[in-house]
Amino acid sequence: MPDLTAVKTALKAQRIELPSWAFGNTGTRFKVFAQPGVPRTVQEKIDDAAQVHKYTGVAPTVAVHIPWDKVADYAELAAYARGQGVAIGTVNANVFQDDDYKLGSVCHPDPRVRRKALAHLLECVDIMDATGSQDLKLWFADGTNYPGQDSIAARQGRLAEALDAAYRRLSASQRLILEYKLFEPAFYTTDVPDWGTAYLHCVRLGEQAKVCVDTGHHAPGTNIEFIVALLLKAGRLGGFDFNSRFYADDDLMVGAADPFQLFRILHEVHTAGGFDRAAGIAFMLDQCHNIEPKIPAQLRSVMNVQEATAKVLLIDTDALAAAQQAGDVLGANAALMDAYNTDVRPLLAEVRVELGLDPDPMAAYQRSGYAEKIVADRIGGTPASWGS
Ligand code: RM4
Ligand code: MN
Secondary structure: OOOHHHHHHHHHHOOOEEEHHHHOEOEOOOOEOOOOOOOOOHHHHHHHHHHHHHHHOOOOEEEEEEOOOOOOOHHHHHHHHHHOOOEEEEEEEOOOOOHHHHHOOOOOOOHHHHHHHHHHHHHHHHHHHHHOOOEEEEOOOOEEOOOOOOOHHHHHHHHHHHHHHHHHHOOOOOEEEEEOOOOOOOOOEEOOOOHHHHHHHHHHHOOOEEEEEEOOOOOOOOOHHHHHHHHHHOOOEEEEEEOEOOOOOOOEOOOOOOHHHHHHHHHHHHHOOOOOHHHOOEEEEOOOOOOOOHHHHHHHHHHHHHHHHHHHHOOOHHHHHHHHHOOOHHHHHHHHHHHHOOOOHHHHHHHHHHOOOOOOHHHHHHHHOHHHHHHHHOOOOOOOEOOO
């Protein structure tokens, strides 16, 4: 059986990154439902993220999305975050919300648009230099809607050129994290549709290029843990964008739609030693809270990742290995299911108390009065939303 002290130590050491955009107003293409008390500025997004860290103790970094989180002085923003007890994490480039990008960004047929998109990627590395961020995360909405619309092969060439230039701009401690997504907004072809495409580009680029697995970016029924195991084995898993999906890129709370899938994914991470900080796996949330309150939803999400992690850490790996070696199919399956079926909430409550936190982050946050305070304080201004 795993040593409980070691399990607790691993849970205390876990780090989960929050997305700044989870705190702004979001919705679907049908409607964005505004919520009261939503941040008007990047600083207020950081304030809200800091609340999630305050009550969980494991979420000390906030990913930013540029230009949604554009400011004049990024070193100052990093200092502001430090003042709130958190740090700026991954810098996400955004080359999908400009009229110029109708036919794509770095894969666009017009070299002028490609230059503009690349300039933005390079600007994001400048921002990383100022904030001390390690990761540049690239997701491209590029693709085509109709057969014949553009050359699939030519677009791959243009993509490679832009990635090469962005990669060359990185310093030795920075990484380029390439994210794939099956479809949407393009419907016929997507220029980085799957892990294989992302992996091929990363291998060509070099060791500092890794793949991001966004759990919402696969076809229904895809075995994501298999992809994770392969990428880990190849040393090319940069990290996760965690969320839940029922149908497409739903961006719901991680572990909500299929907590067992999250457990299976994290089991592969554990098997490969990926919970070790040195493995460099980034555990990030990429979610939108359209109808639920945002800070509690982020708390719930962090707790869902912690619960799945705790269950994985409780797997009796010796019994599992012995059963696998002996061809004991049911025994091996039982070793996993025993851990999965354990109620780890009391264990996590203990971990929090040992960290000097409230055992129940959700209740502690609700009691704090912060939710009421931001509704009362944040009057006027423009609430943060997609595109601002
Ligand atoms: C994309 C992708 C990116 C995220 C944007 C908002 O679908 O998941 O990671 O930054 O959405
Ligand atoms: Mn994502």
